[in-house]
Amino acid sequence: xPLPFLTADGVFDAHEDExxxxxxxxxxxxxYRPGPWRVAGAAILLLVSAxxxxxxxxxxxxxxxxxxxxxxxxSLAVVGSALRLLRTGVWVSPSGLRRVGFLTxxxxxxxxxxxxxxxxxxxxxxxxxxxxxGQALTLAGRGGAELPVLLTDHNADxxxxxxxxxxxxxxxxxxxxEYRAVPA
Numbered sequence: 001x002p003l004p005f006l007t008a009d010g011v012f013d014a015h016e017d018e019x020x021x022x023x024x025x026x027x028x029x030x031x032y033r034p035g036p037w038r039v040a041g042a043a044i045l046l047l048v049s050a051x052x053x054x055x056x057x058x059x060x061x062x063x064x065x066x067x068x069x070x071x072x073x074x075s076l077a078v079v080g081s082a083l084r085l086l087r088t089g090v091w092v093s094p095s096g097l098r099r100v101g102f103l104t105x106x107x108x109x110x111x112x113x114x115x116x117x118x119x120x121x122x123x124x125x126x127x128x129x130x131x132x133x134g135q136a137l138t139l140a141g142r143g144g145a146e147l148p149v150l151l152t153d154h155n156a157d158x159x160x161x162x163x164x165x166x167x168x169x170x171x172x173x174x175x176x177x178e179y180r181a182v183p184a
Contacts, residue, residue, distance in 0.1 A: 026094060056068050090150045135152065
């Protein structure tokens with residue numbers, strides 16, 4: 001259902017097919033939206049942090065500032081975890097590809113990548129140790145270098161969303177084709 005009052009000045013129409021509403025091509029961008037499992041996990045963490053902040057206020061009014069400080073730091077750590085969970089995924093830019101994990105981030109220049117391919121292989125289900133047969137988007141490094149698996153159809157972004165996985169894999173492959181040929 002179109003909402004004409006949102007498009008009166010054309011701001012939303014101009015950026016309809018872009019991942020982010022800015023025109024700077026040098027910025028890192030995620031070529032897909034975070035999946036419902038990832039968003040639900042972050043929402044639960046934010047709900048827990050709200051209760052922790054409420055507990056912080058109660059502890060502060062009880063008069064123990066040391067306990068309130070510990071509770072505040074713990075609740076801020078939970079908020080930071082929720083934000084980091086939403087940020088994880090694959091990001092692309094003209095300079096390369098970035099795989100953002102919960103604790104680590106790895107950037108790879110397009111010149112180090114020989115190819116990006118979708119393959120059938122055992123993949124981890126929601127990042128847990130259990131593996132199932134699925135599709136994965138993998139990198140082939142120059143000189144046979146071992147590079148990480150980028151996306152799977154059973155991770156928190158694409159579980160039960162096969163079409164979204166195919167679109168995201170296609171967009172990452174298109175970025176790779178476009179920028180691998182360009183000399184850095």
